[in-house]
Amino acid sequence: MKPVGTDTTVGFIGIGVMGKSMASHLLEGGFSLNVYNRTKDKAKELIKRGAHWCDNPGKVASDSDVVITIVGYPSDVEQIYLGDDGILHHLSPGNIAVDMTTSSPQLAARIYHKAREKGVAVLDAPVSGGDIGAKEGKLSIMVGGDEDVFNAVMPIFSLMGKNIVYQGSAGSGQHCKMANQIAIASTMLGVCESIRYAEKAGLDPGTVLETIASGAAASWSLSNLGPRIINGNFEPGFYVKHFIKDMRIALESSEEIGLSAKGLALAKSMYEELAEQGGENFGTQALYKNYL
Amino acid sequence: MKPVGTDTTVGFIGIGVMGKSMASHLLEGGFSLNVYNRTKDKAKELIKRGAHWCDNPGKVASDSDVVITIVGYPSDVEQIYLGDDGILHHLSPGNIAVDMTTSSPQLAARIYHKAREKGVAVLDAPVSGGDIGAKEGKLSIMVGGDEDVFNAVMPIFSLMGKNIVYQGSAGSGQHCKMANQIAIASTMLGVCESIRYAEKAGLDPGTVLETIASGAAASWSLSNLGPRIINGNFEPGFYVKHFIKDMRIALESSEEIGLSAKGLALAKSMYEELAEQGGENFGTQALYKNYL
Numbered sequence: 001m002k003p004v005g006t007d008t009t010v011g012f013i014g015i016g017v018m019g020k021s022m023a024s025h026l027l028e029g030g031f032s033l034n035v036y037n038r039t040k041d042k043a044k045e046l047i048k049r050g051a052h053w054c055d056n057p058g059k060v061a062s063d064s065d066v067v068i069t070i071v072g073y074p075s076d077v078e079q080i081y082l083g084d085d086g087i088l089h090h091l092s093p094g095n096i097a098v099d100m101t102t103s104s105p106q107l108a109a110r111i112y113h114k115a116r117e118k119g120v121a122v123l124d125a126p127v128s129g130g131d132i133g134a135k136e137g138k139l140s141i142m143v144g145g146d147e148d149v150f151n152a153v154m155p156i157f158s159l160m161g162k163n164i165v166y167q168g169s170a171g172s173g174q175h176c177k178m179a180n181q182i183a184i185a186s187t188m189l190g191v192c193e194s195i196r197y198a199e200k201a202g203l204d205p206g207t208v209l210e211t212i213a214s215g216a217a218a219s220w221s222l223s224n225l226g227p228r229i230i231n232g233n234f235e236p237g238f239y240v241k242h243f244i245k246d247m248r249i250a251l252e253s254s255e256e257i258g259l260s261a262k263g264l265a266l267a268k269s270m271y272e273e274l275a276e277q278g279g280e281n282f283g284t285q286a287l288y289k290n291y292l
Numbered sequence: 293m294k295p296v297g298t299d300t301t302v303g304f305i306g307i308g309v310m311g312k313s314m315a316s317h318l319l320e321g322g323f324s325l326n327v328y329n330r331t332k333d334k335a336k337e338l339i340k341r342g343a344h345w346c347d348n349p350g351k352v353a354s355d356s357d358v359v360i361t362i363v364g365y366p367s368d369v370e371q372i373y374l375g376d377d378g379i380l381h382h383l384s385p386g387n388i389a390v391d392m393t394t395s396s397p398q399l400a401a402r403i404y405h406k407a408r409e410k411g412v413a414v415l416d417a418p419v420s421g422g423d424i425g426a427k428e429g430k431l432s433i434m435v436g437g438d439e440d441v442f443n444a445v446m447p448i449f450s451l452m453g454k455n456i457v458y459q460g461s462a463g464s465g466q467h468c469k470m471a472n473q474i475a476i477a478s479t480m481l482g483v484c485e486s487i488r489y490a491e492k493a494g495l496d497p498g499t500v501l502e503t504i505a506s507g508a509a510a511s512w513s514l515s516n517l518g519p520r521i522i523n524g525n526f527e528p529g530f531y532v533k534h535f536i537k538d539m540r541i542a543l544e545s546s547e548e549i550g551l552s553a554k555g556l557a558l559a560k561s562m563y564e565e566l567a568e569q570g571g572e573n574f575g576t577q578a579l580y581k582n583y584l
Contacts, residue, residue: 105493128507140507165503167495175493179500183486183509189555190478194471197542200549201397201467203459208471211457215420215432216530217475219511238508250489257492259583263481266558291551 001094001121001148002065004155006030011064013057013080013087014071014101015043018127021134022070022100022160027051029159036060061090061097066156070100070127073245077103081111081122093119096149098156100141102126102181104249105174106256112145112170121149124170126177127161130238138162142180144172178250184221185247186263188287189270191221195229196291205230225285236283243284244271293386293413293440294357296447298322303356305349305372305379306363306393307335310419313426314362314392314452319343321451328352353382353389358448362392362419365537369395373403373414385411388441390448392433394418396541397463397470398548404437404462413441416462418469419453422530430454434472436464470542476513477539478555480579481562483513487521488583497522517577526571526578533572536563 002008008031012023015037023046027033033051037043040053047053054060057080061067067087069080077099081088088111091097097120099108108124115122123145133139139161143150150166157164167176194217198208209226212218228234247268254261270290279286294300300323304315307329315338319325325343329335332345339345346352349372353359359379361372369391373380380403383389389412391400400416407414415437425431431453435442442458449456459468486509490500501518504510520526539560546553562582571578 128504128509130508140503142503163503163506165499167499167503169494172493172495175490175495176500176503178493179486179490179495180504180507180509182489183482183504183511183514186478186480186482186485186555187509187511188478189481190475193478193546193551193553193555194475197474197546197549197551197553198467198471200551201464201471201545202461203464203467203471207457207459208468211432211434211455211459211468212420212472212475214455215472216422216512216516217420217472217479219475219479219513220508221511222475224508253493254485254489257489259485259489259492261485261489261583262558262562263478263485263555266554270554291553 001096001152004066004152008065009034009063010156011060011067013037013060013067013069015046016070017131018134019070020046021131023051025137025159026156034060034064056085057087058085058090061087066096066098066153067091068098068100072101074104074107074249077101078107082114088115088118088120091115091118091120096121096123096153098123098125098153100125100127102177102246102249103174105171105178105253108144108174109171121146122170123149123153124173125157126173128177128180134160141165142167142173142176144168144174145170175253178253181246181250182261182264185267187219187221188284189263189267191219191226192229192288192291195226196288228283229285229288234282234286236281238284239280240271240275240282240284240286241280244268244275247271293388293444296358296444300357301326301355302448303352303359305329305352305359305361307338308362309423310426311362312338313423315343317429317451318448326352326356348377349379350377350382353379357387358445359383359387359389360392361389364393366396366399366541369393370399374406380407380410380412383407383410383412388413388415388445390415390417390445392417392419394469394538394541395466397466397545400436400466401463413438414462415441415445416465417449418465420469420472426452433457434459434465434468436460436466437462467545470545473538473542474553474556477559479511479513480576481555481559483511483518484521484580484583487518488580520575521577521580526574528573528575530576531572532563532567532574532576532578535576536560536567539563
């Protein structure tokens, strides 16, 4: 494993809202950057700033020392890593791949083991903090895999995040992200029910929010999403459709490790209902709309 | 309505853990105090410090200008206010009664209207902040009833609390408290599921907690009760049995105002399960025990 330094070439696959900000910090940090995205247009600005375009993920892999991926669904991750022309075919011994997609912990472990057979190190390193955290380089990064690889990649992580924590063996980063999403899922039920209750009871929900948001009912969701709900603002900070994806992974993973996560199951089913009624592109606070 | 001043005699019914601290602040504040409690023993210290003992609630009512009640269940509130020898029979026009029990909003409105026929003003003013908030005089007090009465009683409230907010007409204080408990109920599902998930996934739950407790999953419950769960500490900050009482009121009230509070219903049923298995005297964090 080559130490990561400014002579390290980093590959970046997945230039979405998150990926674009994250890759941008790597350019600013002085790394030579290879990029690929399904829609080339989204990589234009990075290319203008010096990133090298690659026509496919395999090319990114063969031309880079460390490859970072942040894509959509576990199926995309599986395709990119393990597919017929997946990056595992193109990475060389000593290379490192880091999947920062929120994806399945079980898939992460599977990729880790496949890669290891080839002498390639893989970390799972999903993030939280959203587009603002990505833009400001203040993401939380939850990392699973080998600890020496985690340490080696730290110069790259530290350009993108602030709260960067090693969680354990392969898949542990994803598991930690799932624990995060599980905590949020039921909290959202409480926030939306509470505000709807206040309104239906004839109270002023803003006054109620001010009263309860600093005590034992306090939560990030109540303080940050509560006011948006009251103002009828359902614009996405975090998309309903993306949260549903995460909750599906979390519920599958819960079942796999033998946990009956009833709050999560309820939240997931209600968000799916919301999506079926056309709410998939709202922000997660739109769960409120389920409470008629 | 006589203005509340240091010549006001205050009656206090219900000298439990909360009531004792609250009444103590009123004594320190210079009020003349009449007290009654089902178990006289619990009032001993207050009596030693100058409070006058009354043999029944009616005596408290007839000897006081402002009567405060903080008892157990809505059935106790109903008995004390509307029972055959209830305080409404003993209060005089111009007197004020303040129920600080967490109780039914609908009952609060009923008592308000009965009292009004007699020229007696009633506020519903449940609190949050627990025994520590009561001891430190830092309770949140959520008040329903007439606003001029709320203003008149402020010198008394301000000795017991910090965050004292008028919520609207009779019952609104209770409704606000219910909104608070509804937000907490589902959040507790999320907190317990998240920690149990982390453990079952083989992660170090303390590390996970540190990682997620300051981001979008942040909540008072996660930060304050999460560490207790991890340390196997299920001692009561807030008793399971009291939370169940509150959730029953909240669910009944939700049904009454036409809200299907599914998260609340799930949390309530799980806490009831916990109580049936002998957990009623644990703290609310013991919900964790339901996740095997």
